[in-house]
Structures are given as structure tokens and as C-alpha cells.
Amino acid sequence: MIQFITDAFSHHGVLVLFFILFLELLGLPLPGELLMSFAGYMVFQGKLHGIPLIIMGSLGVCLGITASYICGYVAGRPFMEKYGKYVHLGPNNLQRNTVWFGTYGNKLLVIAYFIPGIRHVTGYFAGMMKTPFRTFACYAYSGAVLWVSVFVILGKILGPEWEKLHVFFSKYIFGGMVFLGGLIVIIVLLQKLRKKVKPHASSHH
DSSP, X not given: OHHHHHHHHHHHTHHHHHHHHHHHTTTOOOOHHHHHHHHHHHHHTTSSOHHHHHHHHHHHHHHHHHHHHHHHHHHHHHHHHHHXXXXXXXXXXXXXXXXXXXXXXXXXXXXXXXXXXXXXXXXXHHHHTTOOHHHHHHHHHHHHHHHHHHHXXXXXXXXXXXXXXXXXXXXXXXXXXXXXXXHHHHHHXXXXXXXHHHHHHHHHO
């Protein structure tokens, strides 16, 4: 994998990052964070320039998530419930995103980039929920620039140890977000249960 990435960047430069991030935000299981970290390492080596890298990477993310937003907006929820599994938006993921959107609102469009398994589907979901495009763009594009910048800059700072960044995020950030997501689901279920119990309690009086 590392050799493939090295060769790809050597021959095509920032275009590699653009296309990989574009495709990842459409739902393809590609290692975006790994690529951005490695790109930062190449900036450390002086083989790439940081600003063009961040611009092209952010552009790829913005175009990818916009395409998924349009698909979700046009197709609607019934279509996504039936075929969403092909873009990692199956019934469980659909329900999880519903809970997360209900909890965080549009802010999820920013923080979801840092959550593996969630960032791939937020564009589809935002479109499906008929989020106004201006609102979607404001949050999603800001998050895109932040996400790309963080990983490229940290990759440059870590230099030869850039792979540790990927390990850290995979091990700790994902685990923490899964725990938080589970906690949110439990809270929502308890709230629903409490609402059901109250009418029964009042009817006995």
C-alpha cells in the first residue's frame, strides 16, 4: 500500500489526493486519512507543497460530498432505505445518522469527517433530510477544509512517524466516537420510553 501511494504521488501529485478524497466521500472505502497523512509527510520531505495540497484535497472532498448530497436530495428517504446499503447507508447506519443529526444538527457535517464510517454518508443523509443547500455548504465545506488541513499539517509535523497518526485516530478516536454514539442511542431510547410511560401514569390518575 505504501509503495503504491508513493508511486502514485510521484507521478500525479496532488491530483491523486483530489480523486481519492472525492471517491471516498461518495462512499467508496478508501484510506483518505492515511493518504492525507502521507501527503503531509511528502510536504515534510519537500516533494509537495502544502497549500496546493490542502486546496486540491478540500476541493475533492467538497465535490464528493456535494455529489452525495444531490443524490440523497433527489432520491429521498424511501429510495435510500431500499438502496442505501450500497453506499454504506443501510438500516442501522440510517438510524444511527438520524439519531446523530437529531443530537448535533448541522454541526455533524463538520465533525463527521473525523468519524470513520460516518463521513461517507453525511452528504447523502443531509440531502435526504432536505437540508437547505446554503446551510449544508457552509458546514460541510468548512469541515472539509478543516479535516484536510489537520491531517496534512499533522503528517508534516510528524514527518517519518506519520503512520502513528493513522494508528492513533483508528484506535482512540473511532473507539471514543463509537462509545459516544452508543451513549446517544441509549439516551434517546430512554427519552422515548419515558414519554411512553408518562401518558400511562397520567391515565391511572
